[in-house]
Amino acid sequence: MPQVKYVGACVKKDSINNVGLHWEPGQVRNVTAEVAERLLAFSDTWAREKEEAPCALKVDEPIGLAPEEKSVEEPLPVVDFHAMDKKAMVEYAARNYNERLDKRQNEGVIRHKLIDLFARHHQVEWGE
DSSP states (O other): OOEEEEOOSSOEEOOOTTTOOEEOTTOEEEBOHHHHHHHHTOTTTEEEOOSOOTTBOOOSSOBOOOOOOOOOOOOOOOOOGGGOOHHHHHHHHHHHHOOOOOTTSOHHHHHHHHHHHHHHHTTTTTTO
């Protein structure tokens, strides 16, 4: 189990992704190999401790990386285009997509154009 010593002169919370430990000057910790690898990349702040240090933090298990937060997928907005009249669809397109739909066209054509705009703008979210 690798031991890593903090060689800094002041109290520090490391900013290594998924580690985030608080360190006191001279503190030695038992860590997993992956955490040691990430910390030891910064040789001006951490050093590998060769022997069991008397001030080492005593834990049964080495300190490992924090679990990564799973990204929460935002649900697609639910918009009932079929419940909108022509005026509402033209205003929706202008407000949400900065698109001017021709009010002279019939309601069905405008609805199809609005649905197409919606699909194009949310295509990235669908992973296509």
